[in-house]
Amino acid sequence: xxxxxxxxxxxxxxxxxxxxxxxxxxxxxxxxxxxxxxxAGRSGIGTVDAIDVTGLGVRIGGQVRGFTPGRYMPPxxxxxxxxxxxxxxxxxxxxxxxAGLVVDDRxxxxxxxIIGSGYGxxxxxxxxxxxxxxxxxxxxxxxxxxxxxxxxxxxxxxMRLGTQGPSRAQSTACASGADxxxxxxxxxxxxxxxxxLAGGADACVTAVDLAGSGNARALSRRNDDxxxxxxxxxxxxxxxxxxxxxxxxxxxxxxxxxxxxxxxxAELTGYGASSDAHHWTAPHPEGRGAxxxxxxxxxxxxxxxxxVDYVNAHGTGTLLNDAVETAVLRKVLGDRVTRIPxxxxxxxxxxxxxxxxxxxxxxxxxxxxxxxxxPTVNCDEPIDPDINxxxxxxxxxxxxxxxxxxxxxxxxxxxxxxxxxx
Amino acid sequence: xxxxxxxxxALAKIVEEVTGIxxxxxxxxxxxxxxxDIDSLSMVEITVQLEDTFEVQIPxxxxxxxRTVGDAVSYVVNHHKAGRP
Numbered sequence: 439x440x441x442x443x444x445x446x447x448x449x450x451x452x453x454x455x456x457x458x459x460x461x462x463x464x465x466x467x468x469x470x471x472x473x474x475x476x477x478a479g480r481s482g483i484g485t486v487d488a489i490d491v492t493g494l495g496v497r498i499g500g501q502v503r504g505f506t507p508g509r510y511m512p513p514x515x516x517x518x519x520x521x522x523x524x525x526x527x528x529x530x531x532x533x534x535x536x537a538g539l540v541v542d543d544r545x546x547x548x549x550x551x552i553i554g555s556g557y558g559x560x561x562x563x564x565x566x567x568x569x570x571x572x573x574x575x576x577x578x579x580x581x582x583x584x585x586x587x588x589x590x591x592x593x594x595x596x597m598r599l600g601t602q603g604p605s606r607a608q609s610t611a612c613a614s615g616a617d618x619x620x621x622x623x624x625x626x627x628x629x630x631x632x633x634x635l636a637g638g639a640d641a642c643v644t645a646v647d648l649a650g651s652g653n654a655r656a657l658s659r660r661n662d663d664x665x666x667x668x669x670x671x672x673x674x675x676x677x678x679x680x681x682x683x684x685x686x687x688x689x690x691x692x693x694x695x696x697x698x699x700x701x702x703x704a705e706l707t708g709y710g711a712s713s714d715a716h717h718w719t720a721p722h723p724e725g726r727g728a729x730x731x732x733x734x735x736x737x738x739x740x741x742x743x744x745x746v747d748y749v750n751a752h753g754t755g756t757l758l759n760d761a762v763e764t765a766v767l768r769k770v771l772g773d774r775v776t777r778i779p780x781x782x783x784x785x786x787x788x789x790x791x792x793x794x795x796x797x798x799x800x801x802x803x804x805x806x807x808x809x810x811x812x813p814t815v816n817c818d819e820p821i822d823p824d825i826n827x828x829x830x831x832x833x834x835x836x837x838x839x840x841x842x843x844x845x846x847x848x849x850x851x852x853x854x855x856x857x858x859x860x
Numbered sequence: 861x862x863x864x865x866x867x868x869x870a871l872a873k874i875v876e877e878v879t880g881i882x883x884x885x886x887x888x889x890x891x892x893x894x895x896x897d898i899d900s901l902s903m904v905e906i907t908v909q910l911e912d913t914f915e916v917q918i919p920x921x922x923x924x925x926x927r928t929v930g931d932a933v934s935y936v937v938n939h940h941k942a943g944r945p
């Protein structure tokens with residue numbers, strides 16, 4: 439493993455490496471498929487057909503299509519696991535394989551699992567309520583308490599892999615995935631674990647969620663043109679697109695990765711989080727909380743805005759987010775933001791809510807490793823002409839050393855992660 | 861009118877659906893816990909589905925006595941409306 443003095447290292451903190459990752463997204467059932475689609479500028483958004491959309495104002499979304507639970511788990515598990523937990527388990531298995539991680543008896547007590555989710559097993563909760571109403575309490579499966587729990591994804595992952603360190607769920611809306619990775623980083627930093635499977639998952643392309651977020655006027659209504667619906671940083675954007683998926687990364691103390699002989703993909707050097715304390719769905723008009731989170735992440739990494747080479751933006755495609763995020767990037771990164779690529783992969787994946795931050799961290803790391811920056815599709819008329827939003831087509835940028843990944847959520851949750859190339 | 865074979869077939873199918881155990885392995889002499897390794901939560905699901913399928917009531921104290929697949933089949937035979945003597 440290549441050793442380089444990192445910011446954390448210089449302060450005597452344990453360095454945290456990323457040694458593997460897995461993803462299930464509307465673009466594919468693995469990181470490779472997802473990344474290839476991103477670089478090709480392909481959209482995973484379409485007309486929703488997995489549920490009855492009769493009467494819904496919004497009928498488009500980013501569904502995970504063709505997912506076969508049987509490839510990843512026995513029927514006993516898929517029967518009790520909500521799709522959000524199934525996606526998380528599939529992503530975790532891919533991440534472990536990628537990292538060459540075998541959780542043996544010696545490692546097990548030092549391996550933790552943290553999965554963030556905005557909405558958790560919502561589909562199963564709605565279904566259970568309907569069963570109770572239609573068939574009565576006798577018909578409620580004894581597994582309901584497992585299936586409809588917010589921690590069902592971490593439970594399935596921990597049981598499957600035999601991890602014995604802490605396992606927990608956390609929920610901070612659209613920042614859940616990034617916050618889970620940040621929490622995992624701290625866990626390793628404080629010596630609570632040596633390896634953390636961290637990430638996010640959500641499966642909220644449901645009628646209730648499409649109706650609720652649609653009624654909040656947060657979703658794009660381009661029902662007739664799904665692939666053009668998510669238009670981050672474009673003047674004609676009209677909302678985000680509800681989507682689903684999961685991503686899990688293997689975080690590992692540098693010395694553990696070294697001892698295992700693991701291939702290090704990137705170093706996770708910074709994490710910052712904050713709250714807007716302003717409004718449930720609207721960001722603070724000056725991006726007060728977002729600024730705090732990004733500044734904290736840069737400080738944590740021991741760098742300044744001038745050191746950032748790529749930003750994987752939160753970029754949801756809502757009127758407010760993209761305007762505020764652009765202002766925040768200008769404020770925190772200064773002129774630097776006009777000289778580096780800034781893109782939103784949500785333009786292709788849609789908004790996978792709790793999974794978004796984790797999938798986007800993976801995209802940011804892939805950009806560092808390859809120099810290829812995924813595009814912001816549909817960005818026809820950039821709202822800030824001085825910023826390179828990587829419109830339409832991927833760009834090759836040679837050596838990218840440091841990337842910033844932003845996640846801002848309903849409830850005013852803000853999280854930012856900084857990763858550095860190895 | 862249902863016969864023992866019908867009940868066994870249906871029960872085997874329910875067990876397979878709930879636990880993933882091959883229905884061919886669900887034979888009358890097998891113990892649910894010792895032979896088929898079915899946990900208590902899955903047993904509750906199987907019992908409820910058996911009740912629905914054959915319109916029988918299996919109170920918890922009775923369900924606890926159903927040790928083998930054969931016990932469950934006999935219970936349904938003896939308590940099924942059409943099967944009652």
